[in-house]
Amino acid sequence: MQSNAVLETKKISKTYSGIRVLHDIDFSLMPGEVHALVGENGAGKSTLIKIIAGVEAPDDGGELYFQGKRIPHMTAAKSIHLGISVIYQDVSLFPNLSIAENICKGLYHDAFVNWKKINGKAKEILDEMGVQMDVQQKLREISIGKRQLVAIARAITFESKVIVMDEPTAALSSSEVEMLYNIIRTLRGKGVAIVYISHKLDEIFTVADRITVLRDGERIETAPVSEFDQTKLINMMVGRELRFVPMHNHGDTGEVLFEVRGLTQEPAFRDISFACRRGEIVGLTGLVGAGRSELAQAIFGLTHPQSGEMLLQGAPLKVKDANDAIRKGVCYLPEDRRSQGLFQGHSMTRNITAVTLGKQLKRGLINAGLELKTAEKYIREISIRPNLPHINVESLSGGNQQKALIARWLNADPKLLIVDEPTSGVDVGAKLEIHKLLRSLAEQGVCVILISSDLSEVFALSDRILVMRQGRIVNEVAVGEATQEGILQKGLLG
Amino acid sequence: MRKILREKARELILIGVIIVIGIIVTFIMPAFFSQLNIINVLYSNAVFGIMAMGMMLIITTGNIDVSVGAQYAVSGMVVALVARATGGEQPLLAILAGMGTGMALGLMNGLIVAKLSIPAIVVTLGTLNIMRGTLNLITSGNWIDGLTGPFAKFANLRLLKPINGLGVIHAITGGKGLMVFALPLAVYIWILVMVVTYIFLYRTGVGRDILAVGGNKEAARRVGLSQTKAYLLAFGYMGMLAGLASAIAASKIKIAQPSNGTGYEMKLIAACVIGGTEFSGGVASILGTLLGVLLLGVIDNGLVLTKVPAYWQELATGVIIILAVGSSAFRTMKPGGRRAIKSGGDRK
Structure with missing residues (x-):
């Protein structure tokens, strides 16, 4: 399994001002799999993603491999170049630029902008996804859900080998969620590896092939989705059987x-x-x-x-x-x-x-x-x-x-x-x-x-x-x- | 058509306001609407118009530069030194010396802002005082005059002749001819700077990157765009234009003083803001900035022609800034009267 992983981390740790938020994480991602990353808030999911994307540097000692090759100093530019795309929860796009430009930002390195090429490429990708948009519209004028789709289009445009989706359905309508599932299946069929972060467990059971559970910066378990059920997953996430102690009003309520x-x-x-x-x-x-x-x-x-x-x-x-x-x-x-x-x-x-x-x-x-x-x-x-x-x-x-x-x-x-x-x-x-x-x-x-x-x-x-x-x-x-x-x-x- | 109306609403309003002011002033003083006076307005605002393009670019990156006046003064002195040393025979050399000096100062600003992550207003407030202080120390406050030769003529040089072929034009213009193209070289330089800025911002890859950095710094970081590069370009461009403008000014008034350009930063920022450049970054309008400069220029000129005391200009500028910024703030207000506090849950 190890040999053909597209992305692999070994003993990745991260410390922010003395507080260790990630601890010796081993994580591997196979081509053509949807790998769900689950955990409570603060479990370290986002930090792990940022390290993979080269936005944050891990502590010394951790190793990051891409297609079997060690990448000693990952940077944001390098990770994009390698084919890692991250769709952040806060949809990291440019509100002041057009949809087309958002999709193609960083794709072409022409000294002079070729608008025809950019608009054409964006339209082609969106058509492929089955999404209808005016690519020349400014991003700030469209809904958050649509922006999410733009971010996905961007990842496809870059022919990414790894696409990370951080809570991709948070702002999507139910029909858009279906659209997303279809896109994910198509991508998987093409051999793209997808890291899927979500706190909606039914989504995870719908799309994921494997699940990695993080808790308090530690990796608790990695296994195929068939080995989990909801209760087991929740227990692993929170680390105990019961999540909250019920505290209801047992007396009579007043006026x-x-x-x-x-x-x-x-x-x-x-x-x-x-x-x-x-x-x-x-x-x-x-x-x-x-x-x-x-x-x-x-x-x-x-x-x-x-x-x-x-x-x-x-x-x-x-x-x-x-x-x-x-x-x-x-x-x-x-x-x-x-x-x-x-x-x-x-x-x-x-x-x-x-x-x-x-x-x-x-x-x-x-x-x-x-x-x-x-x-x-x-x-x-x-x-x-x-x-x-x-x-x-x-x-x-x-x-x-x-x-x-x-x-x-x-x-x-x-x-x-x-x-x-x-x-x-x-x-x-x-x-x-x-x-x-x-x-x-x-x-x-x-x-x-x-x-x-x-x-x-x-x-x-x-x-x-x-x-x-x-x-x-x-x-x-x-x-x-x-x-x-x-x-x-x-x-x-x- | 409706799209143009919506997107260019600010520019259309500005054009309207300028026309209204023009009509009022013409009623009181018909000389306002003469081609000589209109050319005069353009000529006397070229210096601001050129620098406003640089300020617009800086504001677009989400920064500000309050040291432009000082950059203008320093490079103006360098221009005058070179011009005097060459007896005014090498105007291009003097201009390039000014542009180089300004660019160096601008790059210094940009480097400090990008590398030390200090807010630009603090950095440029510091460099403003450093530049002015150094300049006054070196010159003891003395000016450089006696600028002659081709250098002293280039700003007002008319390369093209008035159109005067037809009898009709001859009659209407009182024998002067139609001067649409017979503009001072300074005005042509201004137009050229706007064209260059347009191409830079809308047609080049680095220009688009500047807009992207201004629009969302975090997103820019995540796609690997260099913030340092964007800042250096914007501040360097500003400095270069300040140098160019100082050369034009030196050619016009044939003198350079260490106190030149005092207060220019405020007028430039005002022009950008009136023109619709947003302080949060990422949104620029070349036409808007041009109209902002012209509006301030027309008010200035109109008040002079109608013999209203100059103090009124400051007051009018202030009111226009508040109206311009207020109107766009009003448009973005949410229904329900007050602006709702931004909800952290609706992640944008």
Whole structure:
């Protein structure tokens, strides 16, 4: 098997500022196979891909072979030249250039651009794929799903021997997914090796020939797909039988605390109605682009819905802006803590007290002692580690950053707390702690809305689940023993 | 047709604004709409127009250069030295000396920005002061004058004669003839620079690579395009054009001062921004930049002709920048009034 592998890594490791994210990875890729790379967030999949693509250099000692030949210093240009194409999750293309140019960038090295050649080549490849596009259109004018297809066309244009697809279906419609499968089968037939990264397991069982499981930077297993079933795969990914501890409300839920009636904000969402009772965690799930975050932002006053109303504790709730929302007890933990949550470069204390400076005043001025006291209280109560209030918030782990942000909202005495992907990029232990924290908030009478794409998380934590698709709530499920994830999955995809 | 309307909306609006201003000024002072005055506007803005092409390229890579005025001053002094030493007999030598000096300064900027990954505004703020400081130290603030000979004439050289064959033209133009092609050499150089920039940006491989780097740095890195090369090209081109422009200016006013070009960077950035060059990089418009320069030039000229105090020009420039940038920001606003915060989940 080893001899005819198109790509092979031996003992590849990668350390980022002292943290080892990949550890002695041996990975091989045969021509004409679809090799799925699976693992949780942070398992090291993306890093491995970047090393193969020459975008990141591995630590000393690792070896990379292409068609049996050792490549000592892989660079991005070299890997493309060899025939390795990576379709990144964030679709690494040029929004300001035309579709044709995106497909052919780097293919020709003429001093003067031959537009006829470029447009013709792009059209030829897209026709081959069975995709209809105006190749002279600017990339920024087409949908994310179509951009994904452009990225694939690009890989085909370069006659790649290895194509890496990182979450290729994340933004595709179901018909586009079928199209993708067909393209993959054609490529496989031509002897192209495909690395397929996805967290949607049914996709993996549909397209993959072999599976490699990564966990915490280690390779756990590589085997043909026939040797796996879903449960075994999940167990290998998470490293234990049960993923999340279910934490549901076992007592009775109280009166309705928060209610939304017919909230509409075109084109993001329309006719949204639901209620949240005291002591209840309402899960809000759906695919990226379903309108969940937009809904949360509208409730929090960042945007203004065109119609519909909201009620908090029976009284109409009108929110002017985020400040007004916070005053009225509506808080929102945003999806991307780095860009939307943290004040990077500032201390944990400042991050915690940022929205409640009014409480830190002494004679009208902000008092450092009061601030510190507030921070220390939360560090103790929700055990943020390390116990250093003055530490730069950037040097905290993801989980503790998230806890600091939750502490920020706790200090604002929320009545309604919307948490948007609260455990993304957080390690397993911290996920559990955040779950416990949210549950205890619900028990204390805070109405919690949990937005999450992670179905197991939604199932473990929510008492009721709302499924959003294309801006509408399409399904409402009370979580009980009999509820199957599969039912919900169906609701997601429509 | 609709596609052109949508894609070139900014340019069309600018043309409209320039025409409206032109009509208003002509009403007050009919001399505005004479071929002599129009040529005068072109002639006096050639220096800016040439440099604006370089600034546009730099902004397209996602950078900025606030040291252009200083590059212009340094190369202007070099031009004047060479021109005086040769008695003005070797204009081409003087021009090339200026272009070489400017290019060297520009490449230095580009190298620092690319290699040290320091934001361009910081780097060029530093080099601006270094260039000006050094220049003042060496010259003690003294200017170079006494430029004569062919050098002192080349900027305003008319290679082509006015069209004056027909009696009709003779009558209409009051005997001067139709001067559409009888433009000063400086204006022709400006046109040539725009053509070269167009070919460079839209027809050459490296030009496309510059646009790609400006559009998405990370994607460029992943396909193996050299950011350093793109930066060096853009900054070097800017420097070279600053040198060329300084030679034209020296030929026009027959003097070079260490304080030349002070504040030019702001006017150039303004012209680019009005013309639709985006600060986030990747989007350039040669026609737009040209119109940006002309708009500022027409306002300047119109205010002078209508005897409005010059201070009004600054005010008008400011208002136009805000209107131009504001209008495009307004167009990209999402429905629902306020701009929604960018959702990390919708990976672009």
